[in-house]
Amino acid sequence: MLRKIILGGCLCTASFFLACTQQVQSGEQSNSSGTKELKMYQESELALLMRTMYDNNMELRQEIMEGKIPENFPERFYTIHTATISNGMSREKGPFEALADQYLNNMKAITRASSPREAKIAYNEMVMSCAGCHQIYCPGPLVKIRKMRIPLDETTDSNHGR
Secondary structure (H helix, E strand, O other): OHHHHHHHHHHHHHHHHHHHHHHHHHOEEEOOOOOEEEOOOOOOHHHHHHHHHHHHHHHHHHHHHOOOOOOOOOHHHHHHHOOOOOOOOOOOHHHHHHHHHHHHHHHHHHHOOOOHHHHHHHHHHHHHHHHHHHHHOOOOOHHHHHOOOOOOOHHHHHHOOO
16 A cells, blocks of 8 residues: 555656656757757737837836926837737737727827826826726736826925916
8 A cells, every 4th residue: 555655656746747847848949959949038019019118108207207298209109009919919909909099199198288287197097098908908017007107296286387
């Protein structure tokens, strides 16, 4: 009986290591010399665009907090509709397109703001449009996105000429 338990334990352990080895090997590719190379993850156009948007919007956040109102935003943001998506992801045209349009409209609203407070409100609406889309399609960056919001402080807003 003890032999069966030991043999069973050895088989389970061997199966575990075999499964782990197969998972590691599936991420590798052999080259012409027979050595194995790991596949590098290639970010999609949409993922790269959104990283650019994040960086740009963090700079925009700082400008708005300093009381500045931008006159425009990068034209490349309009490629949100056509940028290729990551492998394994699906983009339902209806909701994604509507949310992308909302993002672009919110960016335009920031540039049309007549006061720093209005720019802050429009900026926060833009952030929420990002969060709304990411709740549906890719929730990973939600915490980071929500931290982009600008606090609306009545005392400092009144000092910037409301």
